[in-house]
Structures are given as C-alpha cells and as structure tokens.
Amino acid sequence: MPESLYQERIEIFPRSVTGRYRSIKTGILIFAYTVYFLLPWLRWEREVGSTQAVLFDIEGRRFYIFDLVVYAQDIFWLAGLLVIAAFLLFFVTGLAGRVFCGYFCFQTLWTDVFIFIERLVQGERNARMKLHKAAWSNNKIFKIGLTHFLWVLVAFFTGLSFTLYWGNAPDLMIQMLTGDAPFAAYATTLFLTLTTYVMAGLAREQVCTYMCPYARFQAVMFDSDTLIVAYDEKRGERELGRKKPAKGLMTSAERDNASVGDCIDCGYCVQVCPTGIDIRNGMQYQCISCALCIDACNTIMTSIKFPEGLIKYSSEHALEGKKTRLFKAKNIGYAAVMLLTVALLIWSIATRSDIEMLVQQVRQPLSVTLSDGSIQNRYDIKINNKTTKPVKYRISIEGLDGAELDMGHFTEISLAAEHSVKVNAKVRVSPGNVSQSRTKFNFVIDSVDSKIKHKVSQQNIFYVPEKQLIQK
Amino acid sequence: MSSEKNKPTVQTTGHAWDGDLQEFNNPLPSWWLWTFYATVIFAIIYWVLYPAWPVGDSFTKGMMNDITYTTADGKTKTTHWNTRSLFLKEMQVAREDQAKYLKDINALTFEQIRSSEEKSAFANSMAKVLFADNCAACHQAGGNGVVGRYPNLLDDAWLWGGSFNKIQETITNGRTGSMPGFKASLSAKQISDVAEYVLSLSGNEANAAAVKNGKAVFSGQGGCAACHGADATGQDFMGSANLTDKVWTIADVAGADTAAAKKDAIMNVVKNGKTREMPAWKNRLSTTEIKILTYYVHELGGGK
Numbered sequence: 001m002p003e004s005l006y007q008e009r010i011e012i013f014p015r016s017v018t019g020r021y022r023s024i025k026t027g028i029l030i031f032a033y034t035v036y037f038l039l040p041w042l043r044w045e046r047e048v049g050s051t052q053a054v055l056f057d058i059e060g061r062r063f064y065i066f067d068l069v070v071y072a073q074d075i076f077w078l079a080g081l082l083v084i085a086a087f088l089l090f091f092v093t094g095l096a097g098r099v100f101c102g103y104f105c106f107q108t109l110w111t112d113v114f115i116f117i118e119r120l121v122q123g124e125r126n127a128r129m130k131l132h133k134a135a136w137s138n139n140k141i142f143k144i145g146l147t148h149f150l151w152v153l154v155a156f157f158t159g160l161s162f163t164l165y166w167g168n169a170p171d172l173m174i175q176m177l178t179g180d181a182p183f184a185a186y187a188t189t190l191f192l193t194l195t196t197y198v199m200a201g202l203a204r205e206q207v208c209t210y211m212c213p214y215a216r217f218q219a220v221m222f223d224s225d226t227l228i229v230a231y232d233e234k235r236g237e238r239e240l241g242r243k244k245p246a247k248g249l250m251t252s253a254e255r256d257n258a259s260v261g262d263c264i265d266c267g268y269c270v271q272v273c274p275t276g277i278d279i280r281n282g283m284q285y286q287c288i289s290c291a292l293c294i295d296a297c298n299t300i301m302t303s304i305k306f307p308e309g310l311i312k313y314s315s316e317h318a319l320e321g322k323k324t325r326l327f328k329a330k331n332i333g334y335a336a337v338m339l340l341t342v343a344l345l346i347w348s349i350a351t352r353s354d355i356e357m358l359v360q361q362v363r364q365p366l367s368v369t370l371s372d373g374s375i376q377n378r379y380d381i382k383i384n385n386k387t388t389k390p391v392k393y394r395i396s397i398e399g400l401d402g403a404e405l406d407m408g409h410f411t412e413i414s415l416a417a418e419h420s421v422k423v424n425a426k427v428r429v430s431p432g433n434v435s436q437s438r439t440k441f442n443f444v445i446d447s448v449d450s451k452i453k454h455k456v457s458q459q460n461i462f463y464v465p466e467k468q469l470i471q472k
Numbered sequence: 473m474s475s476e477k478n479k480p481t482v483q484t485t486g487h488a489w490d491g492d493l494q495e496f497n498n499p500l501p502s503w504w505l506w507t508f509y510a511t512v513i514f515a516i517i518y519w520v521l522y523p524a525w526p527v528g529d530s531f532t533k534g535m536m537n538d539i540t541y542t543t544a545d546g547k548t549k550t551t552h553w554n555t556r557s558l559f560l561k562e563m564q565v566a567r568e569d570q571a572k573y574l575k576d577i578n579a580l581t582f583e584q585i586r587s588s589e590e591k592s593a594f595a596n597s598m599a600k601v602l603f604a605d606n607c608a609a610c611h612q613a614g615g616n617g618v619v620g621r622y623p624n625l626l627d628d629a630w631l632w633g634g635s636f637n638k639i640q641e642t643i644t645n646g647r648t649g650s651m652p653g654f655k656a657s658l659s660a661k662q663i664s665d666v667a668e669y670v671l672s673l674s675g676n677e678a679n680a681a682a683v684k685n686g687k688a689v690f691s692g693q694g695g696c697a698a699c700h701g702a703d704a705t706g707q708d709f710m711g712s713a714n715l716t717d718k719v720w721t722i723a724d725v726a727g728a729d730t731a732a733a734k735k736d737a738i739m740n741v742v743k744n745g746k747t748r749e750m751p752a753w754k755n756r757l758s759t760t761e762i763k764i765l766t767y768y769v770h771e772l773g774g775g776k
Contacts, residue, residue: 364614368626369726370774371717373675376626408771409586421589424596424771467726 011132012205012276014115015125015268019295028103029112037157040164047388048417056166062418068349069418071386073356080345084338091334093218095326096227096313101215102290107207110158110200111274114151121147125271151201152193159192205275209286219285224316225324229289231280231311232319236263245304252306262310266300269293269311279311355393356384356420357445359458366463374430375464383413383445384420391415392448395425400441400462402433412448427462434464522553573598574760582636585767592767599768602761606753615772619724621748628774629719633708635776640766646752649711651722653745654694662689666696667738673704673716677731722746 044053044066055064063070070077092099101108122128122143134140163185164172175181176189199207208215222228236242239259249255252262263280270278272293275286279293297311315324362378370376385391393413397405406426407413415421425443439462446455483497519525522534537553541561551557573594577585585591604613610622617624623631631649632642654663662685669686672678690704691697697704699712706714713721720726723737753762769775 362614364612365616365626368616368624368773369718370627371629371714371719373718376774378626406774408592409583410589413589415589422593422596423589426774 009206010276012274013125013128013132014274014292015271015296016119017268017272017292017295017299019292019298021291022295025103025112025290025292029109032104032109033113037161040161040169049388050168052168054165055168058166069386069388071384073384074352077345077348080341080348083341084345087334087338087341089214089218090221091331091338093221094223094226094331094334097222097229098215098218098287098289101208101218101288105288107199107212108274108288108290110154110196111204113154114200114204115274117150117154118147121150148201152197155193155196155200156189158196159189159194162192163189205286208275208288215285215288221330223330225326225328227313227315228283229279229287229291229294229311230283230314230316230319231263231269232309232314233280233282234319235261236280236310237261250304262301262306264300264304268296268300272296352386353456354385354387355391355445355447355456356382356386357395357443357456357458358382358384359425359443359460361460361463367465367468369468370428372430374428375434375468376426376428377462379425379427379443379460381407381423381425381443382420383415383423385415385417388417390417393445394448395423395443395445397427398442398444398457400427400429400439402429403441403462404428429462429464431464431468434462434469437464437466437469438462439464577764578760582763582767582770586771592771595764595767596771599764602757602765603768606757607765615769617721619720619727620722620746623721624719624773625769626773627719628776629714629717629721630708630773630776631706631711631713631721633776634770634773636766636770638708639769639775640762642750643757643762643765643769644752644754647711647750648747649749650747651699651712651741651745653743655743658689658694658742662686662694663739663742664735665689666694666742667735670704670715670738670742671725671734674718674725676725676734 039054040052042053043051044064045051046064049060049062049069050057050064052064053066057064061072089100118128122131131140131143160173160176163176166172166188167181167185172181172185176185203211238256238261241261242263242265243249243255243260245264249258249260255262269280270276270293272295273279274290274292275288277284277286279287291313294311294313298308300306301308301310318324358381360380360382362380366377368376381395383393383395391414393415394411395405395407395413397403404427406428407423410423413421413423440459441462442457442459444455444457484494485497488494519532520535521537523531524534525532533552538550539553539557539561540548540550541557541564542548543560544563544567549557576591577595580588580591585595603611603615607615611617611625612622615625628634630638632638632647654666658666665682665686666689667686668678668682669690672683672686689696690700691702699710700706700715701712704715706712718726720737723741725734725737728734728737753765757765
C-alpha cells in the first residue's frame with residue numbers, strides 16, 4: 001500500500017457534561033426541534049388557500065406564513081430577511097463571538113443529537129473508545145448497527161419534515177408513504193436524509209473546520225473586546241505550570257503560594273470538546289464556542305472546592321486586565337443597519353397594497369385610426385387580487401381629456417380571491433383633443449365596494465402619430 | 473546538487489530501469505478515484521436502462537423504459553424510450569389538459585365568453601397563438617394589416633360585417649372582394665372628378681366643381697353607387713368599402729402627405745380596380761379554433 005498523502009481523521013468521542021451552558025444548549029435544542037418538526041402540522045384558519053400555518057407553495061407561487069401570504073412579486077422581502085440575518089450574525093459575532101456556531105447552527109444541533117444517540121447505544125466516552133478499538137463481534141455489530149440505524153431514522157425525519165413545509169403536510173405524508181408523492185418530494189427527502197446522516201453522523205466537526213465558510217469569515221468580525229471561550233492562563237499555569245493535586249497543593253491558595261497553576265490537568269475540558277481541541281492552547285479556529293469546556297472545568301473546580309472560572313467567557317482585553325468595550329462604532333453600525341432593515345421590511349409588509357395592476361401598451365401597432373377619425377391605443381392590463389376575498393374592481397383613466405375607456409364587455413371586473421386576470425383595454429381620443437404625440441396619463445384601479453386597501457394608479461402613454469396631429 | 477539529508481522521501485513504483493531510473497508513485501486522491509468509479513457504475517446502469525450502443529444497423533433499446541402515447545389523430549403507439557416519444561407524450565398530456573377548456577368554449581355563446589373574465593382571458597391567450605400561426609402572415613402580428621393589401625383588423629370599419637356571426641363566416645368560408653377597374657369605361661376627367669368626390673366624402677379638401685361632377689358620375693354613368701350604395705357607405709354582403717369614414721383600406725389616403733398624392737391614390741384604385749381574397753379556413757382549422765379566432769378578431773377592433 002502506498003503511503004497516503006492525507007492525514008486521517010482522528011476520531012473524537014466527546015464525553016458528556018452537565019452545567020449551565022449544557023442546559024442552555026439543551027433548551028435551545030428542544031425548542032428548535034419542537035418548532036422544526038411540529039410546525040408543518042400546525043393548521044391555520046384562512047378564508048381562502050391552504051389551512052397550513054406555514055406552507056411554501058411553489059406551485060401556487062405563494063408562501064403562507066401564518067396570517068401573511070407572500071406572493072412571487074414580494075420575494076424581495078427575502079433579500080431583506082437575508083440582510084437582517086447577515087447583520088444579526090455580524091452584530092452578535094462582534095459582541096459575543098461564535099454564539100451562532102455554538103448554540104444555534106443546525107450542524108451543532110444535529111451533531112449534538114447524533115452524539116446523544118451514540119452515547120445512548122454505546123455508552124460514555126470510554127466505552128465508545130473501547131468499542132471502537134475492539135475486534136468485530138456480534139455485540140459490536142449490534143451496537144454500531146443500531147447507532148447508524150437510529151441516525152438514519154433521525155436523518156429521515158429531518159428530511160421528511162423539511163419536505164412537509166412545501167406541501168400540505170397530512171396529504172403529502174400519506175403520499176410519501178404510499179408512493180404517490182412527486183419526484184421532487186422524494187428527491188428532497190432523500191437528499192436531506194443523506195446530508196444529515198453524513199454531516200451530523202460521519203463528518204461532524206470536519207464540516208466546521210473544513211467546509212463552513214462562516215467559521216472562517218467570522219474571524220474578521222472578532223477584535224480584542226469580543227467574548228471568547230478562554231482559559232485563564234495566568235491562574236491556570238502561574239510560574240510552574242499545571243500539576244495534579246498533591247499534598248500541600250490541595251487548595252487554590254496553597255497552589256498560589258507554591259507558584260503552581262490551578263489547572264490540575266484532569267483533561268475533562270479536552271474530553272468534552274466536540275471538535276477535539278485543547279482550549280488551554282488559546283483561541284483556535286476549530287473552537288465553535290459551545291462552552292462545554294467551561295461546564296467541564298467548573299464541574300471539576302467545584303468538586304475540588306476551587307473557585308470557578310478557570311475556563312470562562314472572557315475577552316482578550318479582559319484577560320490582559322484591561323477594560324472590555326462593547327459599545328464601539330463597529331457593533332453600533334451593525335445594529336443600526338440591522339434595525340434599519342427590520343424597520344424597512346416591516347414598513348414594506350405593512351403597506352403592501354391589496355391590488356396589483358400592471359398596464360402595458362400594445363405596441364403592434366401603437367395606434368390605429370377609427371372610422372370617425374378618432375385615435376385608438378390598446379393596453380393589456382393585468383390585475384392581481386391579493387386579498388382572500390373576491391373583489392369587484394373599477395378601472396378608470398385620469399389625465400387624458402376627452403378620452404373614452406373601453407374594456408369590451410366589462411365595466412366592472414370581478415376577480416376571485418387570490419386570482420389574477422388579463423383584460424384588454426382600448427382608449428379612444430378624438431384627434432382635436434390631443435395636442436402632442438405622447439400624452440402621459442394614468443390608469444386608476446379601485447374596488448367598487450371599497451373594502452380593500454389603497455387604490456393603485458399606473459402611468460402610461462397615449463400615442464398619436466404626428467400626421468394625425470397636423471390633420472386636425 | 474542535493475545532499476543526502478535533503479533528499480525527498482517519496483514513494484516509487486518499485487521498478488528500476490538502467491540501474492537507477494525510477495518512477496515516483498503519486499496516487500490519485502481517493503475522493504477522486506471513488507467519484508470516477510461511481511461514474512463508471514452510473515454509466516453501466518444507464519446502458520442497461522436507456523438506448524446506448526449501436527449494434528450493426530440497430531442499437532440497444534434499453535429495458536423497462538416503454539413510452540405509450542396517443543398522437544393527435546388518435547393512434548396509440550408504444551416505443552422504447554426516446555426524446556421524440558417523450559415529447560409526443562408531453563404533447564398528448566397538454567392536449568388533454570387543454571381539451572376541458574376547449575369544451576367550455578364550445579358550449580358557450582360569444583356573449584357568454586365575453587362576459588366572463590376567465591373565459592375571455594383564455595380565449596384571448598389561445599387565439600394569440602392561433603393568430604400568429606395562421607393569420608399574422610397577411611394581417612401582421614398585431615392585426616394591423618397592410619394598406620392596399622390586407623385589411624386592418626384593429627379599427628372599427630368592417631368590409632364584410634363586424635358581428636360575431638359575420639366574422640365567423642368570413643374565417644370559415646373566406647371572402648373574395650373585387651372592385652373593377654374603370655380606365656376603359658370612364659374618361660380621365662371623369663376619374664379625376666370621382667376621385668375629388670370620394671375625397672370630399674370623408675371630409676378632405678376638394679374642388680367644389682369637380683365634386684359636383686364627380687357625384688354625378690358616381691351615381692350615374694360610373695355605376696359606383698351600385699356597389700358602394702347611393703350614400704357611399706358600402707354594403708357588407710359584397711364587401712364594398714364605406715367611402716365616408718376615415719379608414720382607408722386600399723387607397724392610402726391617410727398615409728399620403730399632399731392633396732395631390734391623396735387624389736392620385738384614389739384615382740389609381742378607380743382606374744385599375746382591386747381584387748382581394750381571404751382564403752377559407754374551414755379545412756385547416758377546427759370549428760373551436762375558428763370560434764376562438766372569431767372572438768379574438770371581434771375584440772381586437774371595435775366589433776359590431
């Protein structure tokens with residue numbers, strides 16, 4: 001066998017730990033899973049359309065999000081949402097470091113669950129390491145097999161739940177099980193099952209260290225005032241470094257006198273680390289700031305009656321004994337942009353009109369002369385009823401003297417809820433009334449029973465050929 | 473050159489030629505290798521399932537990939553997978569989807585179509601395609617025609633009548649409109665006088681004396697009134713034009729710049745006449761298609 005050019009991955013078997021940060025993480029995990037897995041099943045009452053609370057209906061080209069219905073033309077809101085998300089990430093990272101990585105990232109959440117399953121089946125760290133090294137036996141096959149089976153199960157439900165957001169969940173679920181679902185549903189579920197299984201089960205911390213771009217560019221937002229998970233080297237090492245507890249070195253005060261560090265080198269902080277690093281070596285790019293090493297160290301410190309906080313959330317300045325400044329131009333700037341975008345998005349959603357009208361002049365030809373010599377221009381009008389009720393519309397024109405609007409057989413246009421329609425409109429003007437070749441005027445649409453928000457007007461041009469102007 | 477210490481410790485393939493000639497062993501990255509194997513496996517599965525290899529005059533047809541489709545004339549065929557059959561199958565599905573809309577249109581009267589927002593929108597969008605395929609060659613894509621050749625369908629002047637029934641009849645059976653030339657039967661002056669009269673009918677400037685003479689020729693010796701009617705408003709059962717309105721379909725009066733050019737345009741038609749033919753579409757389009765086109769053309773201009 002030729003020697004490999006690549007370093008093999010060193011398997012990590014994180015040990016479990018309890019503590020404040022573990023509880024916060026577990027809380028967030030339970031909350032996130034509850035929302036993610038149950039949300040597609042939540043029903044919501046609407047007059048028209050889906051009864052699912054959150055549904056991304058690609059076929060119907062609308063997203064239902066509780067009482068908000070997002071149409072295809074509102075999709076720029078997504079840009080607003082992404083800007084908010086980006087600046088929220090920048091802001092939080094500038095302030096408190098990789099909070100997203102440690103507590104909220106789905107890679108972290110799902111890896112956490114997969115490690116939990118691994119521990120449930122195979123036991124604590126030592127048992128898992130032993131099993132890993134052991135020769136293949138029925139016991140090993142059973143335990144490893146069961147672990148992977150449960151992983152695939154969780155991965156499958158993850159993929160399935162994601163798919164359920166894109167169709168009516170109860171129907172789609174039955175279709176999925178009876179083989180009647182669309183290809184896209186199976187492909188999405190399979191793809192997410194596969195990626196979840198591979199990323200959370202097999203790749204794990206490699207996703208963060210090798211694949212994730214955020215991990216790398218978050219470093220740019222760091223400065224000496226950013227909160228990081230840090231080892232208090234001064235207290236932990238002192239002049240003589242770490243030492244196991246021994247006679248005369250049993251309390252923090254004794255160790256201080258002997259110039260020995262408070263770190264008893266138990267290695268618990270290294271064992272709990274999901275990315276397999278030693279936080280005592282300082283800040284490293286692999287660190288996702290999950291703070292489990294803080295819990296680990298505090299557990300040990302408490303048990304041997306040392307003060308807590310040998311590993312803690314701190315900043316470089318704080319470690320150097322300087323003051324930490326959190327309110328600085330950079331962070332305030334991030335917050336300002338974020339709040340501004342939030343305000344803009346809310347304003348845009350709140351003031352969205354219930355009608356949409358798009359008027360396009362027919363350009364082939366621009367104008368035609370009628371038998372009485374009047375000039376006719378034609379327009380294609382598209383009306384979109386964004387309300388959940390049927391609405392009767394009235395279209396009129398403003399700013400064109402002596403003009404007559406003819407919409408064929410229609411004087412009023414009734415439109416079913418959430419429907420759109422195209423109408424042909426003709427505008428006629430006798431030549432004496434128009435003095436220029438291009439006259440700007442407005443189409444105005446309003447509802448007959450005026451139950452809807454905002455009337456909409458759109459400017460267009462009435463065209464008369466030069467020759468017809470001279471003729472008058 | 474390099475000392476023993478700096479010599480790179482690389483692997484070789486193990487063979488040595490001419491005593492010391494060796495080849496470095498640079499293995500492919502394993503992810504690359506496995507991706508390559510995966511493509512090989514994919515290719516083999518593909519060969520089995522889809523048409524792949526030429527064999528003599530024929531080729532391997534693949535397995536479990538039959539496509540059954542029905543053509544427009546009702547024949548059902550089953551073939552092995554190929555993109556042409558796939559296309560015909562898609563066409564069949566589209567035809568079946570469209571059928572229910574067409575059934576609706578067939579069952580409704582023109583008045584019912586034009587009073588329904590959705591039915592009229594469907595008729596309009598389908599007719600746009602039919603018009604572009606069948607009518608636009610003469611009447612132009614927008615329906616504005618060509619002056620002197622093909623009537624403009626956008627205005628409210630109708631040679632053969634602008635009601636739904638008349639338009640449907642025109643498309644179904646076609647029309648032949650013929651105006652005879654008068655250069656043999658009328659003198660140059662008479663033709664000139666008639667032209668002045670016709671100009672005056674639609675409000676253009678004209679010589680009053682000539683108009684008077686022209687009117688006499690129009691209703692007398694010229695025999696113009698026989699077709700165009702005594703009041704010159706035309707008769708739609710024979711397709712004679714209304715000469716009193718502002719719409720010009722053969723003589724391009726509206727497009728002429730000077731009074732002389734306008735008169736010339738009219739004289740030219742009186743002298744030489746004009747025969748135009750609208751072909752019949754009953755053998756080329758279905759009755760439903762003609763119905764949809766009728767609705768579209770009616771709504772294009774000011775249908776009567």
